[in-house]
Amino acid sequence: MSDIRHSLLRRDALSAAKEVPKERGAQPKRLNSLQELQLLEIMCNYFQEQTKDSVRQIIFSSLFSPQGNKADDSRMNLLGKLVSMAVAVCRIPVLECAASWLQRTPVVYCVRLARALVDDYCCLVPGSVQTLKQIFSASPRFCCQFITSVTALYDLSSDDLIPPLDLLEMIVNWIFEDPRLILITFLNTPIAANLPIGFLELTPLTGLIRWCVKAPLAYKRRKKPPLSNGHVTSKVSQDSGEADRDSHLLYSKLHLSVLQVLMMLQVHLTEKNLYGRLGLILFDHMVPLVEEINRLADELNPLNASQEIELSLDRLAQALQVAMASGALLCTRDDLRTLCSRLPHNNLLQLVISGPVQQSPHTALPPGFYPHIHTPPLGYGAVPAHPAAHPALPTHPGHTFISGVAFPFRPIR
DSSP states (O other), X not given: OHHHHHHHTSSOHHHHHHHTTOOTTSOOOOOOHHHHHHHHHHHHHHHHHOOOHHHHHHHHHHHHSOOSSTHHHHHHHHHHHHHHHHHHHTOHHHHHHHHHHHHHSBHHHHHHHHHHHHIIIIIISTTTHHHHHTHHHHOHHHHHHHHHHHHHHOOSSSGGGSOOHHHHHHHHHHHXXXXXXXGHHHHTSOOOSSOOTTBOOSSSHHHHHHHHHHHHHHHHHSOOOOEETTEEOHHHHHHHHHHHHHXXXXXXXXXXHHHHHHHHHHHHHHHTTOTTTOOSSOHHHHHHHHHHHHHHHHHSOTTTSHHHHHHHHHHHHHHHHHHHHHTSSOOOHHHHHHHXXXXXXXXXXXXXXXXXXXXXXXXXXXXXXXXXXXXXXXXXXXXXXXXXXXXXXXXXXXXXXXXXXXXXXXXXX
């Protein structure tokens, strides 16, 4: 263990980093629990004491960047324990390095780190989530990336992938306290022309919209409590009902926060000269969401789930309307009509996809095309976002939308 300490103190940071896990392809010598704890402590202290952020980032990346070999599993296990320890003892430099790692690492590894932290702080030891909550003020950047990873992990596609109540409550309270938290990565990242595929998105907005929209149906679908002698015990039923009620309130609170963040985006997109050019909520990601809602609505008996279906579609309509008006979602009403054509009827959704839109003074724009979508999205060159429907869109100065978008709003239940 002293060799590792000496290696980390060398001037050649990259060589030192590579010595800690030894050779990449070599069979690692298995550490016992005490040695592993000592190693984690040494690493935590080193990152804390290293004053140069660039050196910290190089070493962290050298240690934990996936290599596509058998060592990745042990590397990920060690990373999960290191970040978990950093949370417990509030080692901010480690959390900042982990935030950068999450931003440049394929999502399949990001969700593994997220799961490790959720297991440690939301599942294994009751009440330990209080420790995780404290990183909100210590490293907001890590919190933002953690939320994005968690929403990618828990997509509500099955009962096992519904976020634990403690985790949900913590994230909702974080965002409600400071809605700009979920924009930190976007606001502090140089935007490339082509966002990489297979990595975390710049914001957790898509994942949070998925949570809010799918929650009413996912909780309705959730398996019934276990039976005792063929009957649901009253205590189990009562506890389950109370937890579901708490969850529904949290999702309503989260939905309101997401709408507020969406309304902020127009200013930030304009400041970055990305308004109408970069969709932070990709239309292609809305397609599977709508398909999942339609499948869940079919799976649940509409006679027994009419309120849940209506609430889900109301939230979808509100999110689509505000996202489009703020420039976060780039699409036409024709796109929406096609996308939502198979969904159950919903009055608010019908207003969004067919109701009046603020008219643009640029008469060259075709009807039904949102005025802010007048320049090609980043990465498309001179090709319009929807060439088949709109073959010859001109380029012209931007049109300013009002920030407080009026749209039919139904009470969030």
